[in-house]
Amino acid sequence: MDPFTLDTGATAWLLMSASLVLLMTPALALFYGGMVRARTVLNMMLMSFTAIAVGAIVWTVCGYSIAFGSDIGGIIGDPLSHLGLHGEDAESLLAGSGVPFLVAAGFQMTFAIIGAALISGAIADRVRLRTWVLFVAAWIPLCYAPLAHMVWGGGILSGSADSLAAWMFGTTGSGADAVAAVAPIDFAGGTVVHINAGMAGLVLALVVGPRLGFGTDAMKPHNLPLVMLGAALLWFGWFGFNAGSAGTADATAGLAWVTTTVATAAAALGWALVERIRDRHVTSLGVASGIVAGLVAITPAAAAVSPLGAIALGAVAGAVCALVVPLKHRVGIDDSLDVVGVHLTGGIVGTVLVGLLSVDTGLLYGHGAAQLVVQTVVAIAAIIVSGVVTLAIALVLRATVGWRITPAEERAGIDISRHAEAGYDLVGSLASRRDRRPVRIEPAPAPAPTAADRTPAPTGGDVR
Amino acid sequence: MDPFTLDTGATAWLLMSASLVLLMTPALALFYGGMVRARTVLNMMLMSFTAIAVGAIVWTVCGYSIAFGSDIGGIIGDPLSHLGLHGEDAESLLAGSGVPFLVAAGFQMTFAIIGAALISGAIADRVRLRTWVLFVAAWIPLCYAPLAHMVWGGGILSGSADSLAAWMFGTTGSGADAVAAVAPIDFAGGTVVHINAGMAGLVLALVVGPRLGFGTDAMKPHNLPLVMLGAALLWFGWFGFNAGSAGTADATAGLAWVTTTVATAAAALGWALVERIRDRHVTSLGVASGIVAGLVAITPAAAAVSPLGAIALGAVAGAVCALVVPLKHRVGIDDSLDVVGVHLTGGIVGTVLVGLLSVDTGLLYGHGAAQLVVQTVVAIAAIIVSGVVTLAIALVLRATVGWRITPAEERAGIDISRHAEAGYDLVGSLASRRDRRPVRIEPAPAPAPTAADRTPAPTGGDVR
Amino acid sequence: MDPFTLDTGATAWLLMSASLVLLMTPALALFYGGMVRARTVLNMMLMSFTAIAVGAIVWTVCGYSIAFGSDIGGIIGDPLSHLGLHGEDAESLLAGSGVPFLVAAGFQMTFAIIGAALISGAIADRVRLRTWVLFVAAWIPLCYAPLAHMVWGGGILSGSADSLAAWMFGTTGSGADAVAAVAPIDFAGGTVVHINAGMAGLVLALVVGPRLGFGTDAMKPHNLPLVMLGAALLWFGWFGFNAGSAGTADATAGLAWVTTTVATAAAALGWALVERIRDRHVTSLGVASGIVAGLVAITPAAAAVSPLGAIALGAVAGAVCALVVPLKHRVGIDDSLDVVGVHLTGGIVGTVLVGLLSVDTGLLYGHGAAQLVVQTVVAIAAIIVSGVVTLAIALVLRATVGWRITPAEERAGIDISRHAEAGYDLVGSLASRRDRRPVRIEPAPAPAPTAADRTPAPTGGDVR
Amino acid sequence: MKLITAVIQPHALEAVTDALREAGVAGLTISEVAGYGRQGGHTEVYRGAEYRIDTIPKIKLEILADDADEPGLVEVIVASARSGRIGDGKVWSTDVGRVVRVRTGEEGPGAL
Amino acid sequence: MKLITAVIQPHALEAVTDALREAGVAGLTISEVAGYGRQGGHTEVYRGAEYRIDTIPKIKLEILADDADEPGLVEVIVASARSGRIGDGKVWSTDVGRVVRVRTGEEGPGAL
Amino acid sequence: MKLITAVIQPHALEAVTDALREAGVAGLTISEVAGYGRQGGHTEVYRGAEYRIDTIPKIKLEILADDADEPGLVEVIVASARSGRIGDGKVWSTDVGRVVRVRTGEEGPGAL
Ligand SMILES: Nc1ncnc2c1ncn2[C@@H]1O[C@H](COP(=O)(O)OP(=O)(O)O)[C@@H](O)[C@H]1O
Ligand SMILES: Nc1ncnc2c1ncn2[C@@H]1O[C@H](COP(=O)(O)OP(=O)(O)O)[C@@H](O)[C@H]1O
Ligand SMILES: Nc1ncnc2c1ncn2[C@@H]1O[C@H](COP(=O)(O)OP(=O)(O)O)[C@@H](O)[C@H]1O
Numbered sequence A, B, C: 001m002d003p004f005t006l007d008t009g010a011t012a013w014l015l016m017s018a019s020l021v022l023l024m025t026p027a028l029a030l031f032y033g034g035m036v037r038a039r040t041v042l043n044m045m046l047m048s049f050t051a052i053a054v055g056a057i058v059w060t061v062c063g064y065s066i067a068f069g070s071d072i073g074g075i076i077g078d079p080l081s082h083l084g085l086h087g088e089d090a091e092s093l094l095a096g097s098g099v100p101f102l103v104a105a106g107f108q109m110t111f112a113i114i115g116a117a118l119i120s121g122a123i124a125d126r127v128r129l130r131t132w133v134l135f136v137a138a139w140i141p142l143c144y145a146p147l148a149h150m151v152w153g154g155g156i157l158s159g160s161a162d163s164l165a166a167w168m169f170g171t172t173g174s175g176a177d178a179v180a181a182v183a184p185i186d187f188a189g190g191t192v193v194h195i196n197a198g199m200a201g202l203v204l205a206l207v208v209g210p211r212l213g214f215g216t217d218a219m220k221p222h223n224l225p226l227v228m229l230g231a232a233l234l235w236f237g238w239f240g241f242n243a244g245s246a247g248t249a250d251a252t253a254g255l256a257w258v259t260t261t262v263a264t265a266a267a268a269l270g271w272a273l274v275e276r277i278r279d280r281h282v283t284s285l286g287v288a289s290g291i292v293a294g295l296v297a298i299t300p301a302a303a304a305v306s307p308l309g310a311i312a313l314g315a316v317a318g319a320v321c322a323l324v325v326p327l328k329h330r331v332g333i334d335d336s337l338d339v340v341g342v343h344l345t346g347g348i349v350g351t352v353l354v355g356l357l358s359v360d361t362g363l364l365y366g367h368g369a370a371q372l373v374v375q376t377v378v379a380i381a382a383i384i385v386s387g388v389v390t391l392a393i394a395l396v397l398r399a400t401v402g403w404r405i406t407p408a409e410e411r412a413g414i415d416i417s418r419h420a421e422a423g424y425d426l427v428g429s430l431a432s433r434r435d436r437r438p439v440r441i442e443p444a445p446a447p448a449p450t451a452a453d454r455t456p457a458p459t460g461g462d463v464r
Numbered sequence D, E, F: 001m002k003l004i005t006a007v008i009q010p011h012a013l014e015a016v017t018d019a020l021r022e023a024g025v026a027g028l029t030i031s032e033v034a035g036y037g038r039q040g041g042h043t044e045v046y047r048g049a050e051y052r053i054d055t056i057p058k059i060k061l062e063i064l065a066d067d068a069d070e071p072g073l074v075e076v077i078v079a080s081a082r083s084g085r086i087g088d089g090k091v092w093s094t095d096v097g098r099v100v101r102v103r104t105g106e107e108g109p110g111a112l
Helices: A008-035 A038-068 A101-123 A129-152 A164-169 A190-208 A224-246 A251-278 A284-301 A307-324 A327-331 A339-357 A370-399 A407-412 A414-419 A448-454 B008-035 B038-068 B101-123 B129-152 B164-169 B190-208 B224-246 B251-278 B284-301 B307-324 B327-331 B339-357 B370-399 B407-412 B414-419 B448-454 C008-035 C038-068 C101-123 C129-152 C164-169 C190-208 C224-246 C251-278 C284-301 C307-324 C327-331 C339-357 C370-399 C407-412 C414-419 C448-454 D010-022 D070-081 E010-022 E070-081 F010-022 F070-081
Strands: A436-440 B436-440 C436-440 D002-008 D028-036 D042-046 D049-053 D056-065 D090-095 D098-101 E002-008 E028-036 E042-046 E049-053 E056-065 E090-095 E098-101 F002-008 F028-036 F042-046 F049-053 F056-065 F090-095 F098-101
Touching: A008 A038, A008 A101, A008 A224, A008 A284, A008 B008, A008 B224, A008 B251, A008 C008, A038 A101, A038 A129, A038 A414, A038 B224, A038 B251, A038 B284, A038 B307, A101 A129, A101 A190, A101 A224, A101 A339, A101 B251, A129 A190, A129 A370, A164 A370, A190 A284, A190 A339, A190 A370, A224 A251, A224 A284, A224 C008, A224 C038, A251 A284, A251 A307, A251 C008, A251 C038, A251 C101, A284 A307, A284 A339, A284 C038, A307 A339, A307 C038, A327 A339, A339 A370, A407 A414, A414 D042, B008 B038, B008 B101, B008 B224, B008 B284, B008 C008, B008 C224, B008 C251, B038 B101, B038 B129, B038 B414, B038 C224, B038 C251, B038 C284, B038 C307, B101 B129, B101 B190, B101 B224, B101 B339, B101 C251, B129 B190, B129 B370, B164 B370, B190 B284, B190 B339, B190 B370, B224 B251, B224 B284, B251 B284, B251 B307, B284 B307, B284 B339, B307 B339, B327 B339, B339 B370, B407 B414, B414 E042, C008 C038, C008 C101, C008 C224, C008 C284, C038 C101, C038 C129, C038 C414, C101 C129, C101 C190, C101 C224, C101 C339, C129 C190, C129 C370, C164 C370, C190 C284, C190 C339, C190 C370, C224 C251, C224 C284, C251 C284, C251 C307, C284 C307, C284 C339, C307 C339, C327 C339, C339 C370, C407 C414, C414 F042, D002 D010, D002 D070, D010 D028, D010 D056, D010 D070, D028 F056, D056 D070, D056 E028, D070 D090, D070 E098, D090 E090, D090 F090, D098 F070, E002 E010, E002 E070, E010 E028, E010 E056, E010 E070, E056 E070, E056 F028, E070 E090, E070 F098, E090 F090, F002 F010, F002 F070, F010 F028, F010 F056, F010 F070, F056 F070, F070 F090
Parallel strands: none
Antiparallel strands: A436 D049, B436 E049, C436 F049, D002 D056, D002 D090, D028 D056, D028 E028, D028 F028, D042 D049, D090 E098, D098 F090, E002 E056, E002 E090, E028 E056, E028 F028, E042 E049, E090 F098, F002 F056, F002 F090, F028 F056, F042 F049
16 A cells, blocks of 8 residues: 555545535435425425435445445445545545545545435435435445446446456456456446436336326426526536546546536537427426436546537437436336436436547547447446346335325325425415414424324325 | 745635635525525525625624734734734744635634624524624624634633643643643634524523514424525535635545534434424424534534544434424523524534544543543633623613614514515516506605604604 | 646636636526516526526637637637647646646636626516527627637737737837736736626617516516525635636635625625615615625726725725616616626726726825726727627627517516426415316427417517 | 305316316306315424414315306306315305406406 | 405404304405505615505405304404504405305305 | 406506596405416426416406495496406406494495
C-alpha cells in the first residue's frame, strides 16, 4: 500500500460532489412528489427521504464493504473489511488522487442512496412505508452493493483480468497488471445505478400491482413547478455524480461536466420534439423528463464521448425515452412515474451508445464492435442480476409484511390515511379555521382499538 | 505572524462551504415558511431574509472583530481590530491551512446569520419586522459575537490557558503554548449557534407572548413539501457548516461529512420511531424535524465521533427532540416552530454526548468523565450568557419600538396587514380577475391619514 | 503557448462555480415563474429551461469560438477556432491558474445561458416557444458572444491596446505587452450579461408589444414563496458567477464572495427602505427584487471595491432599481418582470459606480475621473450593440415565424392553450376526479384539422 | 322551472354527469364544498399535536330544469350517485321564478 | 322543508356549527365564498403597483331543515355568528319542494 | 324578497359588479364554480397521456334583492355579463322567505 498524500483540490471537489449527489435524492423527492396527486405527495417524498436515512446507515454498517471490500469470487466484497466505514486513507478508493478514505466512501454512499430512491417512482401512492424501508435496507446490501462490486469493485463485470470482458476479448498486460483488452465502460453508474434501479422498478411494479383506478382514473401531476424544480436540482446534483466520478478535479472532470450539460440539453430538445410531432404540444413535464433522460444516458458515457458526441447521445436518449414512456399503458403495468421508461431505457441507451460513440473505442470512431458487444453484455447481465435479486426481495416482503395499503386507505389518499397529514392547506382564509382544532396536544399512549382501526388489514377493510 | 501560503484546494472548499452555509438561511425560510399558515408565510420568510441582510452588514462592520479580534478579558474581541473586514491574509483564522482572510471571515459571517435567523421560529406570525431587524442588529454583536469569541476566539469557554476548562482540569504545555488539559469540543457550533439561538428563542417567546388563538385555534403547516425542501437544503448547506469547519479539505472534513450524514439519517429514523409508537403515524413533518434535530446534534461532535458513534448520537437526538417538542403545549409557551425543542434541545444533546462518544476523550471510550463535565459546564454557561443578553435586548426593544403587531393585524394575517401581499394566488381562473385592479401604478407620496391607519397602535386598534 | 500545469484547487472551484452558475437559470425560472399568474407559470419556466437547452448546444457548436476564438477586428472571435469545444488545456482561458480548457469553456457557457434566459422576463405570457427558441439560438452567437469578445476576449471594449479605452486614455507597456492605461472593469459580467440582457429585454418588450390587459387587468404574482426561493438560489448561484470569475480560489475570489454578499444585503435593505417610505409596506417581493438588483450591480465591481464600498454600492443600486421599476407603467411598456428596471438599471449602476468606488482607480479614492469615463463609455457602447443586434433579430423573427400567440390563446392562458398543461392541481379531493379522464393514452398521429385549430393564426383566430 | 341541487361524493361526479347527459341535460354548474354530517372526518397529527377535521370534501351540482323533467332528473341523480355508504349526500329542488341565458337573453325553458 | 343559507365570517364557523349541533342539526354543507359589501377590502402592493381587493373571504352554510325548525335555527345562527362588527353576514331561507337522501332514497324530514 | 343567482364568465366579474353597484346594490356573494355546458372544455397532455377536462371555470354571484328591484337587476346583470360568445352563463331568481342581517338582526329589505 502506497503512502497517502492529501490533495486538497481533489478532496474539495469530492466533498462537494458527495454533497451534490446527496442533494439528488431530495431533488428526486420533489420531482416525483410534484408528479403524483396532491393527496399522496408526502408519502412520495417520504419514500426518498427514508431511502436516504436507511441507505446511509446500511452503507455505513456493511454496504460499502460489500461493494468495495476484498473481492470474494468476483461477486461481492468482504462485508467485514470496512465494517462501520473503518479504513485507512491509503485504502481510499481514490487514494491515487489524494482523496481520503471517508470522502471517497461518503461519495459512494450517495450513489447507493439515489439508486434505491429512484425505484420508488414505480410504486407510487400504494405501499406501506415500513415495507419500503425494509426493502431499501435489503436491496442496498443484496442488490446494489454486489452490482457495484461487479462493475466498479473489480468483479466480473469490471475490466479486471477475471471478468466477463476479459473472457470474451482477452487481456492485455501480464501478471498482476493484466486487464481486459476491452474493458466495459460505466463511467458514473449507467449500469450500477440506472439500469439497476430501472429494472428493480419494473419488478416492483409487477409484484405490487397497479394503483386502484390505474387506466381509468385521471392521475395527473399536481404541481409541475415542483417537478421542474426537482429536475433542476437533479441536474445540479448530477454534476457531482458525473464530474465527481473523475475522482479529482481535472480535465476528465471538465469533459464530464461539459458532456453532462450538453447531452442533457439535447435530450430535453429531443423529448420536446417527439411531443411536438406526436402530441402537438411541447410540455414542461416533457422537457423536465427529457432532462432526466439525458442525465441518465450520459452517465455511463460522460468521459468517453466528445461534446458533439454527447449532443448526439442525448438527443437519441431523449427521443427514445419519450417514445417508450407511454408504452406502459399498452402493457398495463403501473410503473407510476416511469422508472422503466426513463431510467432503465435511458441507462440502456447510454450504456450501449458508448459502444458507438466512445472516442477511443467506439464503432463510429472506427474501433470496431468489441466495445459495443461488451457494453451490451454488461447491460444484459446487470438487468438479470437486478431482476432476480429484486424479485426475491420483493416476494419475501410480500409474503411477510406485505406491500399494499388497504383499498380504503388508497382511496382516501395515503397521506391522510397512513401519515395523518395533508400536503397543503393553502386557502388563507380557512387555513386556521376552528373546526380544525387540536384535540390532543400532548403525548398520550395510543388507544388500542383506534390503532387497530388504522392498521391495514390484509383483507382490506374500509377505513371510513 | 507567519507568511501566508495560499492553498487553492482548502480555499475552494471554504468558498464553497461559505456559500453552502449562506444557503442555509433561505433554506430555513422555506422550512419555517411552510410550517406557518398560508397567510403568514411571507412574513416568516422575510424574517430569515432580513436576518441575512442585516447580519451580513453588522458582521462586516463590527461583528467579526468582536468575535475574532484581539481578546479583551476572555469575553469579546476588540471591535476595532478588523473594522469593515479589514485584515491581512496572514491574519486569517485559517491562515494555517492557506485560506485567505476574507474567505475565512465570510465563512464565519454565515454562521452568525443563520444563528440569528433560527430564533425567528419562536416568534412567528406576530412581530413587527422593524423590531426584528433591530433585534438582529443588536443580537449579533452583543450576544452571538461574544459567545463565538468565548468558545472559538480563545475566550473563557475555549480551550485556552485562561479558560474555564483550564481552571477546572488544569493545563498542559507551558508558557505561550499552554492549553487546557481537557478542552471543550464545539466542532462547528453546537454551543455557539444552536444552544445560543435556542435559548434566545425561548426568551423571545416569553417576552413577546403567544399568538392570538395559541392553544385553541388550529395552526397547522400550510405547505409540507416546502418544509421538506427546506429540510433538504438545510442538510445540503450543513455540509458546509460541519465539513467546512475542518478549515480545509482533508480527512477531518471527510469524517465530519460522513458523521453529519449518518447522524442525521439516524435522527430522522429516531423521530419517526417515536411518532410511530406515540402517534401511530410516521409523518413527513416528523422526518423533516428529525433531520434538523440530527444536524443540530452532530454539529458540535462532527469530528470527534466515529461513524457508528454518530449513528448512536443521531438516534438519541432525534428521539429526545421528538419527545420534548410537544411539551410547549403543557407549559403554554408559544415557541411557535420549536426552536427550543429542536435547537436548544438538540444542541444540548449533541454537546453533552460528545463527553460520552468522543473517540479520543469520551467516557464510553474509557477516557473518564472530564470531557463530559467540561461539555456540560460549557453548555450551561452558554445558556446563561445567551439568556441574559437576549433578555436585555428583548426588554429594551419592548420598551422602545415594541414587538407586537396589533391584534387586528394578527387576525387578518400579518402578510396582508403588514406587508400588503398574499403568498399565493393559485386559482388559475381568478388569478387575474378584474376586481383585483391596480388602483395606483406609479409612486406617490403616502397620504398621511391612511399611513396612520396602518401604523400599529400600542393600544391595538382594529385594522378593519 | 506555455505548458499546462493542473491546479486541482482552482479546478475544483471552477467546476463548482460552473455548476452554481448553471443552477442560476432554473433559479431564474422559479423567480420569474412565481411572479406571473398561475395559468402561465409553466411557459415562463419553459423559457428558462429551453434557454439552457439551446444555449448549451449553440455555445458548444460555435458560441465559445465567437467569444474567445482568435480575434477578428476586435469585434468577434473566429467561429472555427474551437468548433465543438475543441481545444488544448494550454489554450484554456484559465490556463494561467491551472484550470483545464473544458472547465473554463463550460464556466463561460453558463454565462451565455443565463444572459439569454434573463431576457424572457420582458415578454412573459405571450410568445410562441418556437420563436423564443430561435431567438436564443440567434442571440447567443450574434449578440452575446460578440459582446463577450469585445469586453473579455480582447476586443474593442476590453483593456487591450486596440480598444476604445486605449484610444481614449492611451496605453502603458510597449509592443505586445501594451495595454490600455485605464482598462474598463467588468469583473463578472455587469456589461456583458446584465446591461446586454436588460437592453435586449427592452427591445423585445417593444417589438412584441404588451400583454392583453396590460395596464387594466391585475397581473399579480401567483406564488411568492417560489419567487423567494428563486431569489435565494440566484444568490447561491451568483457566488459561482462572481467569486468564480476570479478564475481560481484565492483572496480575490474571497473578496468577490464578501462583496457579493454585503452588496446584496445592502440592496435588499435599500429596496425595502424605498418601499417603506413610498408604499408604507416592506414587501417580500421588494426584498427579493432588491437581492437581485444588488447581485446585478456588484457583478462588474466585485473585486474592485472594498467590503464597505460594496455596502454603499448595493444600497444605491437597491434604491435606484426600486424607484425605476414602476416607471414602466408611466411609459406604457410591458417589460413584464422588470428586466429593464432590475438588470439594465442595476447593470448600469454597478458599472458606473465602479468608476467612483474602485479602490485602486475610483474617483472617490482620489484617482480622478478616467475610470468613471471609461466605465460610462463602455456601458453606452454595450447598450448600443445590444440594442441594434437584438432589434435586428427580433424584427426578422417577427417577419418570419411571428412572436405572438393568438389573443384567444393568451386569454385562455398560455399553459393550457399552448402546452396543454396546468401548473397546479392542488385541491386534494378533486385532484383525480373522473371527469379528467385520459381519453388517449397511447401515441397516435395528430389529426390534421385539430392541429390546424390550435396553430396560432397570424390573424388571431379564437381557440374556443 | 326548478333548480335541482345535489351534494354528492367527489368520486361519483363522473357517473352523475354521464347519467344526466344521457337524460338530456345540456348543462350544469359544479362547486367544491365541504360536508358535515354523519360520515365523520379524520385526524391529522403535526409534531405530536392532533387535529380533528370534521368536514369532508363533497361536490355540489346545480341543475336548472323544466318542471316536468325535475322528478325524473332527481331519480337519475340519486341512482347514479348512490354507493350505499354513509355520506352519499342529498338532493333537493326549489322553484325558480325566472331563468335567462346571458348570451341571447332567452328566457324560460329556451334558456337551458 | 326549508333551505337556510348563511354567509358568515370564517372565524365564526366553529361557533355556528357547535350551536347548530346543540340545536339538533345533524348535517350541513359548507362553501368558501368571497363577500362584497360594506366591509370593504384591502390593498396589496407588488413592486410599487397597488391592487385593490374588494372581496373578503366568507363562509357559506346551507342547512336543510323542517319548516317548524327553521325560525329557531335562524335565531341560533344569527346569535352564534354575531360579533357586532360590519361584515358579520346574512342569513336567508327559501322553500324547498323535495329532499332526498341519496344513500337510502328517503324523502322529506327523514332525509335529513 | 328575491335571490338572484348568476353564473358568468370570470372575466365579466368586474363589469357586472360595477354595473350592480351603479344600480344601487350594496352587497353580493361570489363563489368560484366550474361550468359544464355547450362551451366544451380543453385537453391536457402529460407524458403522452391525454386528459379531457370538460369543465370551465365560472363565477357564481348571489344577490339578495327587493322584489321590486329584481327584474331590473336581472337586466343589468345580463347586459353587463354578455360577450355574445357561447358560455356567457345563466341568471335565475328564486323567492326568499326571510333575510336577516347577522350584525344587527334586522330583517327584510333593511337587512340588505
Ligand atoms: N341538513 C343538511 N343540510 C344540508 N346539507 C346536508 C345536511 N345533512 C347532510 N348534508 C350534506 O350531505 C352530506 C352527507 O351527509 P351524511 O349525514 O354524512 O350522510 P348521509 O346523507 O348518507 O346520511 C354531508 O356531508 C353534507 O354535505
Ligand atoms: N345583497 C346581498 N346579497 C347577497 N349577499 C350579500 C348581500 N349583501 C351582503 N352580502 C354578503 O354579506 C356579507 C356582509 O355584508 P356587509 O355589507 O359587508 O356587512 P353587514 O352584513 O354587516 O352589513 C358580504 O361580504 C356578502 O358576502
Ligand atoms: N341547466 C343548467 N343548470 C345550471 N347551470 C347551467 C345549466 N346550463 C348551463 N349552465 C351553466 O352556464 C354555463 C354556460 O352554459 P353554456 O351551455 O356553456 O353556454 P350558454 O349559456 O352560452 O348557452 C355553464 O358553464 C354552466 O355553468
